[in-house]
Amino acid sequence: MFESLTDRMSKALRNIRGVGKLTEENTAEALKEVRSALLSADVHFKVAREFVERVREKSTGVEVTKSITPGQQIVKIINDELVELLGNDTSEISTARPLRVLMVGLHGSGKTTSTAKLARLFRKRGMKPGLVACDVYRPAAIDQLETLAKEGDFPIYTDRDQKKVIKIAKAGEKELISQGCDVIIFDTAGRLQVDNELIQEVSDLKQKIQPEEVFLVADSALGQEAVNVSKTFHEATNLTGIILTKLDGDARGGAALSMKSLTGVPIKFVGTGEKMDAIEVFHPDRMASRILGMGDVVSLVERAQETVDQDEAERMAKKLRKADFNLDDMLSQMRQVKKMGSLGSIMKMLPGMNGIEIGDEENKKMGRTEAILLSMTPEERNSPNLINGRRRMRIASGSGTHVRDVNQLLKQFGQMRKMMRKLKGKNPEKLMKKMGGGPGGMPGGGMPGGGGLPGGFPGA
Template sequence: MLENLTDRMSKALRNLRGIGKLTEENMAEALKEVRTALLSADVHFKVARQFVEDVKAAAMGQEVLASVTPGQQIVKIINDELVKLLGEGAGQLLDKKPLRIMLVGLHGSGKTTTSAKLAKRLAKEGYRPALVGCDIYRPAAIDQLETLCRQENFRCYTDRNSKDVPKIGRAGMEWAKEQDANLIIFDTAGRLQIDHDLIEEVKKLRDKIVPDEVLLVADAALGQEAVNVAQHFNDAVHLTGIVLTKLDGDARGGAALSMKTITGVPIKFMGTGEKMDDFEIFHADRMAQRILGMGDVVSLVEKAQENIDEKEAQRLAEKMQRAEFDFEDFLAQMRQVKKMGSIGSLMKMMPGMSGIEIGDAEENRLKQTEAIILSMTVQERRKPMILNASRRKRIADGSGTSVRDVNQLIKQFGQMRKMMKMMGGSKGRKLMKKFGGMGGGKGGMPDLSGLGGGGKGLPPGLGL
């Protein structure tokens, strides 16, 4: 979503970094580019204007530190002001049990999916969730909610006969208490646009269930219209937070930068994909760094800690050091990395990598590599040296690839094993120690760059 904004802001920052001496003239020119970048990304014009004025005021009121250049100091000021614009700190819900959360929003914003994603995230924090279906208008809404709850083993309350939404909400809340749930999420109906009936319904439901949190689920692709929607809902039901969805799409990102300022309501969560785990706490400082092309290493590390089994990573690292790493191990590593998300989404979290495009071709190479390995027998994966011409032909046919593809993967795998053998010696251990045990330390992941073709510009360990 943020690529367009990031590209434009990066260009503006490059010009700023080159400033040797700050003057009103050269700063005005550079900040004009920043303002243009914001406006082109659908940021509200009042927000863009105020942002530039705040940056200018902060810059003119500071003395340049001896340890940095004037341009670097301006970049730091822009980062700080961007954090303020997005809402300082991380999005936090009320710390209480039981916790009642009502989700509101327009039709198609992703409320039902978000309710299940939110329940899954909070379940990891010790909550016992129950979801209540209050959308009686969309035919598939109840079916979708029940399917998601079965998939994640959540409690679910629905009533296909009643048309009284406040009554359904109250009955669902009482039922959830009987089920010993300490997190109750109410999935409400939406409309294609704000109307009187929608607002009255959510008001009555709110009065009946008295939620602790009222979260607006807003589609980031709506641009400035999302800001207007947020303002309407806030005036009607007093929002406590916003969930931005579809941040993996091609929206220009302006909604994220405008909502907090216009409504005064913090963004608490964001949906970053279609999978149930593609749901993150909104950190203003991390989002600011992503927008400015600085990556988000903290979120990347958190994803790794959450999805990668440390004991398995340690086992793979030790096998690598003994040069015993085989295709079984490689497949295990691929699957651990895949749990963290697509390679493209991981790349965007790395400093300086936001401009590198990871398209379908690179993702398909990973799938092709996995298909080739899965077409091998267990014995072939553990002993690649037995892969003769007839076996390679069978593997190619079984994986829907060519013998050339299979040969290339085996050749690259052999080269990698030779390198592992070299690194496993005394000289290699000294070198690994010198560089902090990269790729082979405790919990480290082996460098498998290049295997399966590798994406252009991919860093070691993610080329696969």
């Protein structure tokens, strides 16, 4: 997400580094590039103009302290303005119970999928969500929600014979509350902002069920049109929040930078992929950091806490301290990393890694490494020295790879184990300097089969 904007922002700020004072002259060209970057990212022209003016006012004439460069100082100013533009603070969800959530939006914006994703997120927080199918127009809409509810094991209310949306909603709310649900999510039909009849229908529905939260589900690729959409729905239903979907597939992200500023409605969640757990709480400060290529370590740590098995991590730590690490442990670590998402999505959360491209090929290499490990017997993974030439041929054949791939994996594993034995009982930092290893501590850098990822990616 925001790849295009991040790249152009970086180029715009690169030219201003090295000057002793931020003046109107030496910032004018950089801010011109910043404005161009915002417009190319589909940010509304009014938002882009006002953003640049605020940055110019705050940066002109500012003395640069000895400890930082002018480039760092203007990045700080731009970062603060981006946070302000995106909403400043993370918006909290209503604490009312039962919590009624009305989902509205255009056709194809991802309302039904987002309904199930939101239900999964609420359950992680200890709530019991239930779903109400209020889309009586789209063929198979009820079937889709039923399938998602079954996959997530959520209670769901449907009535295929009833065509009155308000009656479905009221009956569904009553039924799900009787089942002990404390969050009721109403999935409504998609409707165009110019369709007055359907807009009035959702407005009437909102008046009848009196939801605590009304979320507009908006496709991030809408760009400037997202502002008009959100304004129309806000006038009809008094929106309390926005869910931006498909943010992982939009390199521009202009909708995120425009909607809050022009409508006053906060972005509360963002969809980051197709999987049911690919939804995140929207944090303006973290998103601003990502846009400026400074990573998002806090979100990365939170993701690790949610996905990493703590017992397994403690077991692995003990084995590493004893320099007792085998191929089974490598397989376990790789699977832990895969739970956190693709390598590309993880790398983008690390400061300074924004310019490094991690494509599908790198993920495929990681998959091939896993296939090689799974083609070994438990005995071979526990004692790699048993793997002779004949066994290497069998492993390569079983994993659909070449013998050279197996040889490379075993060679890198041997380097890792040798390094761990040297680290045992010694100062790791001094030893790494002596060995000339990278910051990840693995000679040559990279995960076996990972194409030499910088710094020795976790799992190696």
